[in-house]
Amino acid sequence: MKKRTAFTAVNSAVALMASLVAVAQAEPETPDTPEAASACPAVNIVVAAGSFESTANDSPEDIRGFAHGVNFAAELQNAFPRQVTAWQVPYPSSVSVLGSALDARTLEERAHGYLPYGASRAEGVRMATEHMAELAARCPDVKFLVAGYSQGASVAGDTVTAVGRGTVPGVTSDSILGTYLLADPGRSPLGTETVSLANGAEGIRSVTGEVFIPLDQGTPPAHYEGLTGPRASTAFTSFGDRVLSICHPSDPACSTAPGRLPQRVGDALNELEKSPDHEQAVKAGLTDPKVLGVMFLISLPLFVLMLLGIFSPIPKLVASAAGLSGLNDGQRAALRALATELSVVGGVTQAFHQEQSSKAGEAVSPIVWDVDKLSTDAGSSQSSRLSSVAVSQLLKGHHHVPYFTQGGQKPYTIGGKVVDQWIHDDMQARIEAVTQQP
Template structure:
């Protein structure tokens, strides 16, 4: 461990010295900065692109925000009016009503606009460019465009580029500062590299941060899933996006943001108050109706999805009292108690009829009044929720679908391989039941114990999958897994297994196992306690049809055509059914892949607890104010601040 640590420090020291040499050489090649054209022009301007959820389209770009704010503040403190910073305002969202790819494209445009405005006004101003997380994605794309295409400014005007937690970490030309990491960013790398900005581009990545350190070779499904979830979906940004990735991204999008949901109650109040008073601002009411309709559509879809995923409901209802998760469960219950479709229809009617009413009339329009009344009454259970509770729950609900489904994809995928590998054992155990009855051994106790042992084996092989299947929409998960772009083909194999499992009557199988184990255990205890052997023999004889019935459902479920049983029936009396999909026939083929690198990496995903929120908001992803990268114990933010300051001083400030 000590040797490894020393090697890391030596490597970090060497890299830091290399950067000093590079920056000195670059500075010597640049002319001194003696003047700028235009009033109020800074000698150096910093473009700092915030990360996911650190800013919004309405944010003030002159106000530092997010992880990079301390860096900008320290540079302002050191250089005064000779330094100016901009924090471009953009959506900075991910799967909460806007796809990551669309938001990142907006970030690139905002950063380019901020840089171009200063560059065109102040012809001699030099620039530093920085970004964190999604902001690093955007800032890095801008730096690549400047370095390779020399637009929107010549690369000679850029003093330094610093990218923290870049999802395209590993791009050719970028220099990783600090300990080495495994793999590249979860979005892959920029195909063109950084070209003429390579010498002044630093990338900082925490070793545990999967956002910037994902090994695609050992984790092909995670890498493929990350690339798919980060693809743009809008017509303006999705020109090169394949429809498969676009479909996966859209299927995981909640359809509304935290801010949208928080404003729902206010929007409804605006609509009702203005329409019932007769004094209508059509712009205000129209905007409120459109916003409310959009959020309600997203909630309706989320409610339907949650109904098909009982595990989600249980997870939220079992959360700590007063927690955002528990409040989110209450909101979902309110959604299910509301007439969401009538409310959506009412917002549509309001939007269509607003134009005819005009602004400012003192009379109440009957059609508008009826729509407003329908809207308010249809979602009363939802709007009765206190505003602070709605606000706390909004963050959970806006990411509930992607975080849950990505977790299910990894968990179900791993379980599918395990279950497929167990199928031959389950079939062998089920077929042993009949042999146990025909055993010529007259010892009834031995016969009962043998059958009980068989059921214990079957229970151990089936129970984890049974519990998983009771709360997961396997068909949906199968479809999503199939959409993951995985060149190794592992995702397709997992999708096939899960799709077949979705057609199996695993719930019925579980009910049979539980009931029969109890009955057999009772008989075994009675024998041990010296009970009436004649009565015990009669009870066992009566149990024989049920035992054979179980053998039938077990074999038919795995090789025949068993009809499915509802998850709600898990704890109800059992009945024997037949019919199913021939999973056993392909089990051998599928389990050959279970030992492959892709299958192993899938198991790794589960153990690491990867979910959608961690792609964009993990603890490691936020640790750059404490993550040590420099030989002197400097954190990532401290190193970046010092490096930027040195670059600025080297041009005469």
């Protein structure tokens, strides 16, 4: 699969119960035997890439890392043979049919169907936790390093949260050697406690317990959160300094004003479950030629409705267009799934618009101007508010990319070191502490 980066800002099952039973019953493979012990790594690195960077058909042994720059998982696996292994989460990494227009992958690189963001994320968490439980069953002393970028950070963060809740068999908080949440849509607001890391970096304890590592390029406003809203208040409280979060202050995936329309839409899409239409949607999504043709046919009434500030009939119009002749089942499913998503987004926007229209002044925390640069939910109608959100998020989207040495822009740094290299070096130090190998 080609390496690309796409903004936010969700299988091949490697942990079947049958394999666990087989492992438990086969004496030569039990953790107590020398043969099994010699096959157990000291550390396993679990990596979840960002949106449009993986599919459920991928091999988890194909370690691609993130989109650009240092593939630290593969490099560290090679640097510590037999002691370090890596596993790439093979999850859909999709963001709904609505977001499929941003998918730059070829059709050959995509899996069938287009899950909503929340369903894709949930699939990633399921696969990651099953893998960790299966490995821990064979190798109870194994430690895990978990890293994710963008949607992958949602997967990584939720996976470690599940560990903290005690719902991943055989894996405890002490099993987590380190976690790296890069541009995390589930990032929580900053607290006031300063935390000193072993590598000399200074961090800030966040409300849910992770340690936020400021970039040289700045720190988000303390009350800002991720696009999908923060996790439960106790998500990372049992991990000490072993869950690290990194976010540029203008990255729309991880630095957004709480309670504003972008976050409310992001939260709604994060909660949207998959439907048969999502699973059957044509691979190309909105970029399928016939789907595009249908959208062109209804573009005039769509434009008029948007111009008049009337949004509620739009989902029904798109759904009815799925009945046009000449479409196959996947194309019809894509249009119906799109209608469902538009209905969810429209409902959230309508509620927000009514709330703002009924109150004088600011109804929620004010936007910090020099971070957002553009109002993200202004407008006199439901449609105009959505248009404002779309424009502002796209304009800020370029801040989501430069965490990597080869991101095409001047990269972000921590203490003068490019972020992906900083993560590599911090991981290496944690591995050396466990393996006692300089």
